[in-house]
Amino acid sequence: MIKSVLLDLGGVVFVGDEALPGAVDAIARLRANGVDLRFVTNTTQKPLRALLGKLQKLGIDAAEDEVFMPGIAARRYLADHGLRAMLLVHPGLREDFERPAEGKADAVVIGDAGTSFSYASLNAAFRQLDAGAEFLALAANRTFRDGDGQLSLDAGPFVAALEFATGRSATVLGKPSRAFFEAALASLGQPADESVMVGDDVESDVAGAMSAGLAGLLVRTGKYKDGDESTIDPRPTAVVADLGEAVDWVLDRAQS
Amino acid sequence: MIKSVLLDLGGVVFVGDEALPGAVDAIARLRANGVDLRFVTNTTQKPLRALLGKLQKLGIDAAEDEVFMPGIAARRYLADHGLRAMLLVHPGLREDFERPAEGKADAVVIGDAGTSFSYASLNAAFRQLDAGAEFLALAANRTFRDGDGQLSLDAGPFVAALEFATGRSATVLGKPSRAFFEAALASLGQPADESVMVGDDVESDVAGAMSAGLAGLLVRTGKYKDGDESTIDPRPTAVVADLGEAVDWVLDRAQS
Numbered sequence: 001m002i003k004s005v006l007l008d009l010g011g012v013v014f015v016g017d018e019a020l021p022g023a024v025d026a027i028a029r030l031r032a033n034g035v036d037l038r039f040v041t042n043t044t045q046k047p048l049r050a051l052l053g054k055l056q057k058l059g060i061d062a063a064e065d066e067v068f069m070p071g072i073a074a075r076r077y078l079a080d081h082g083l084r085a086m087l088l089v090h091p092g093l094r095e096d097f098e099r100p101a102e103g104k105a106d107a108v109v110i111g112d113a114g115t116s117f118s119y120a121s122l123n124a125a126f127r128q129l130d131a132g133a134e135f136l137a138l139a140a141n142r143t144f145r146d147g148d149g150q151l152s153l154d155a156g157p158f159v160a161a162l163e164f165a166t167g168r169s170a171t172v173l174g175k176p177s178r179a180f181f182e183a184a185l186a187s188l189g190q191p192a193d194e195s196v197m198v199g200d201d202v203e204s205d206v207a208g209a210m211s212a213g214l215a216g217l218l219v220r221t222g223k224y225k226d227g228d229e230s231t232i233d234p235r236p237t238a239v240v241a242d243l244g245e246a247v248d249w250v251l252d253r254a255q256s
Numbered sequence: 257m258i259k260s261v262l263l264d265l266g267g268v269v270f271v272g273d274e275a276l277p278g279a280v281d282a283i284a285r286l287r288a289n290g291v292d293l294r295f296v297t298n299t300t301q302k303p304l305r306a307l308l309g310k311l312q313k314l315g316i317d318a319a320e321d322e323v324f325m326p327g328i329a330a331r332r333y334l335a336d337h338g339l340r341a342m343l344l345v346h347p348g349l350r351e352d353f354e355r356p357a358e359g360k361a362d363a364v365v366i367g368d369a370g371t372s373f374s375y376a377s378l379n380a381a382f383r384q385l386d387a388g389a390e391f392l393a394l395a396a397n398r399t400f401r402d403g404d405g406q407l408s409l410d411a412g413p414f415v416a417a418l419e420f421a422t423g424r425s426a427t428v429l430g431k432p433s434r435a436f437f438e439a440a441l442a443s444l445g446q447p448a449d450e451s452v453m454v455g456d457d458v459e460s461d462v463a464g465a466m467s468a469g470l471a472g473l474l475v476r477t478g479k480y481k482d483g484d485e486s487t488i489d490p491r492p493t494a495v496v497a498d499l500g501e502a503v504d505w506v507l508d509r510a511q512s
Contacts, residue, residue, distance in 0.1 A: 117375040123409050126399075130407060142421050143382075151386060153379050157417035164416035165398050165409055 002253040004036040004190040006068075006181065006209065008199035009043065009051075011222015012243055019058040020221055022244035027060055029247050035254050038184040040068045040197065042174040042204065044111045044138045044155070045090045048072055068184045070138035070174035071096040074109050077136065077173065083107040086128050088121055088158075089138065090114060104131065110162065110170065111138035112155040122161065129166045137170035141204075175201075176208025185214075196237070198246045202228040206236045217246045258509040260292040260446040262324075262437065262465065265299065265307075267456035267478015268499055275314040276477055278500035283316055285503050291510050294440040296324045296453065298430040298460065300367045300394045300411070301346040304328055324440045326394035326430030327352040330365050333392065333429065339363040342384050344377055344414075345394065346370060360387065366418065366426065367394035368411040378417065385422045393426035397460070401479075431457075432464025441470075452493070454502045458484040462492045473502050 007013060013023045030037055039062060043051060048067060055062045071093045078085050084101035087094065089111035097109075105128045113121070129135050137159045146152035159170050174180055185195055192213030199205020200222030210216040215237040218229055229239045240246045263269060269279045286293055295318060299307060304323060311318045327349045334341050340357035343350065345367035353365075361384045369377070385391050393415045402408035415426050430436055441451055448469030455461020456478030466472040471493040474485055485495045496502045 113375075115375045117378075119369075119371045119373040119409070122373075122413075126409050126413075127406060142423075150383060153375070153382050153417075153421055157378075157382075157421040160420035161409075161413035161417035165413040167398075 001194055002035070002196050002215070002250050003194040004038070004185070004188045004196075005030060005250055006038050006040040006184050006195065006197040006214070007243070008175075008197070008201070008205050009039055009041040009055075011200035011224070012198060012219055013039075013060070014054075014058060015222060017054075019060075020242060022242060024059045026243045026247040030250065033251055033254060035250060036188045036190065038066055038068055038188060040175065040181070040184050042139050042141070043069050044071060044174070045092050047093055047096045049095070050092070065187060068180065068187075070180070071111070073173040073180060073183065074136055074138060078107060078109075081107075081134075083134060085109045085136070086125060086133065087111075088113045088116065088125050091116065093138075104128070105133050107134035107136055108162075109136045109138065110155060110159050112141075112144075113158070117158055122158065126162055126165050129162060129168065135162070135166070135168055135170045137172045139174040140170070140172050175199075175204040176211070178208075178212045181209055181212040181214060196250060198243065200224045202232055202236065207232040210234065210237070217249060219243060219246055257450055258291070258452050258471070258506050259450040260294070260441070260444045260452075261286060261506055262294050262296045262440050262451065262453045262470070263499070264453070264455035264457070264461050265295055265297040265311075267480070268454060268475055269295075269316070270310075270314060271478060273310075275316075276498060278498060280315045282499045282503040286506065289507055289510060291506060292444045292446065294322055294324055294444060296431065296437070296440050298395050298397070299325050300327060300430070301348045303349055303352045305351070306348070321443065324436065324443075326436070327367070329429040329436060329439065330392055330394060334363060334365075337363075337390075339390060341365045341392070342381060342389065343367075344369045344372065344381050347372065349394075360384070361389050363390040363392055364418075365392045365394065366411060366415050368397075368400075369414070373414055378414065382418055382421050385418060385424065391418070391422070391424055391426045393428045395430040396426070396428050431455075431460040432467070434464075434468040437465055437468040437470060452506060454499065456480045458488055458492065463488040466490065466493070473505060475499060475502055 083106035085107040086105035087100045108125045140156040141154040142156045143151040144154045196215040197209030198217045206216035206218050218236040218239045339362035341363040342361035343356045364381045396412040397410040398412045399407040400410045452471040453465030454473045462472035474492040474495045
C-alpha cells in the first residue's frame with residue numbers, strides 16, 4: 001500500500017531544460033489521485049526560487065515546502081542549531097543561506113563550489129574545522145558530466161580532502177543520507193514503508209531510499225545505464241521505463 | 257650490528273636555517289667511524305641543489321647521490337619508465353624535473369603545490385588520471401605548521417581528493433613508502449636489518465622505516481611531542497634526546 005511518493009527531478013522529470021516525455025502528465029495523475037508527493041533533488045547549483053521557476057515553466061506547480069534539496073536542508077540545520085556558517089558552495093546557491101559568518105564560524109558547509117575551490121578557500125575551511133566548526137556537506141558525488149561532455153570533479157573529492165586533513169567525517173545533507181529522506185517523509189506525515197522513491201541514480205536515489213525503509217523505483221531515463229539495477233543489493237523494488245510507468249506502478253498500489 | 261644510517265633532515269639536523277646543537281658534529285663522528293649514511297627527507301619545496309647548498313652552509317658536505325628526496329625519486333621513476341608527466345608540485349621543485357608533458361600525460365605527479373592547487377588544476381589532473389595516466393604522489397602528509405604558526409593543508413588532502421574522484425590509489429614516493437627506504441638502502445648496498453633510520457616524525461620516519469625492516473630511532477627534537485613514541489606499534493627501537501645521542505647509540509652497535 002503506497003501513500004506517498006518522493007520524486008527525483010533531473011533525469012526523471014526533466015533533462016536540461018526539457019521535460020521528459022509524459023513526466024508532466026504523470027505528476028498530474030499522482031495529484032489527481034490524491035497521492036502525496038515531494039520533490040527530492042540533490043541540485044546544489046540553483047537556489048530554490050530558480051528551481052520552482054523552472055518547474056513552473058515546464059507546467060508543474062510545486063510549493064516551496066514540497067521541494068527538498070541539500071541547500072535548504074543545510075539552511076534549516078543551521079537555523080535549528082543556531083549556527084553561523086562558512087560557505088564553500090556554488091555561487092548560485094548563496095541566496096538560499098543567511099549571511100555567512102565573518103571570522104570564526106560554527107559550521108562549514110561544502111557544496112560543489114567549482115572554481116571557488118582554491119588552496120586559500122580550502123585551507124580556510126580546514127582551519128575553521130580544525131578549530132571545531134561542524135562539518136556539513138551538501139553532497140558527496142565524485143564527478144559530474146561537464147558542459148564539454150567530459151567528467152569533472154564534483155563536491156565529493158573536496159569533502160574527502162577535508163575529511164582526510166581533519167580525520168573527521170562530514171555530515172552529508174543530501175541523498176543518499178537517511179536523514180534527508182526522513183525529513184521529506186516527516187513533512188508528509190507518512191511512514192517509510194508506505195512510501196516510494198523514484199529516481200535514475202541507482203545508488204543515491206534507489207539504494208539510499210531503500211536503506212531508509214522506502215520502496216525504490218529505478219527509471220531507465222536520465223543517467224540510467226544498462227545493468228545499473230544489478231549493482232546494488234538488495235535490487236531495486238522495481239525497474240520501470242520512465243516516470244509514467246512509475247506512476248502506473250504507484251497507482252496500482254495506492255487504492256484507498 | 258648497525259652498518260648504515262638513514263637520517264631525516266628537518267627537525268633532526270636543522271630547524272629552519274639553523275643546525276640543531278651537536279648535529280653537525282654528530283654527522284662528522286659517523287663519517288669518521290666509517291658508518292655509511294644517507295639523508296632521507298620528505299622535502300618537496302626545495303630542489304636538490306638548494307638543499308645541498310643549505311647543508312654546506314651549515315658545515316655538512318653531502319654528495320648529490322647521498323640525498324633521497326621525493327622529487328628526485330619521482331624524476332628517476334619517470335625516467336626509468338619513460339613517462340612524460342603533468343606536474344602539480346611546488347614551484348620551487350620544478351627544476352628537479354624534465355619539462356612537463358603538454359597535452360596528454362603518461363603520469364601525474366602531485367606534491368605540495370600550495371597555491372597552485374585550484375579547481376582548474378585539480379580537475380585537469382583528474383582528467384589525465386581518468387584517461388589512464390599513472391598516479392604518483394610525492395608525499396601524503398595531512399598538514400604542516402605554516403609560517404603563521406597555524407596548521408595548513410599539505411599534499412595529502414589533495415591526493416585524497418583525487419583518489420576519491422578516481423577510485424584509485426596513488427603511489428607515494430616519499431616516506432613512509434617502503435620503496436623509498438629501500439632505494440636509499442640499495443644505494444648503500446646494505447640490508448635493512450643492519451640499518452637504522454633516525455627521525456623526529458614517529459609515523460613517517462620511525463614506523464615507516466620499521467615496517468621496511470630497519471631499526472627506528474625517534475629523536476626528541478623538531479616536531480617530536482611528548483608521548484609520540486606510544487602512538488605506534490611496535491614502539492620505536494629507541495627514543496633519544498637528539499642526533500648526538502642517536503649517533504652514540506649507533507656507534508655502540510657499529511664496531512666492525
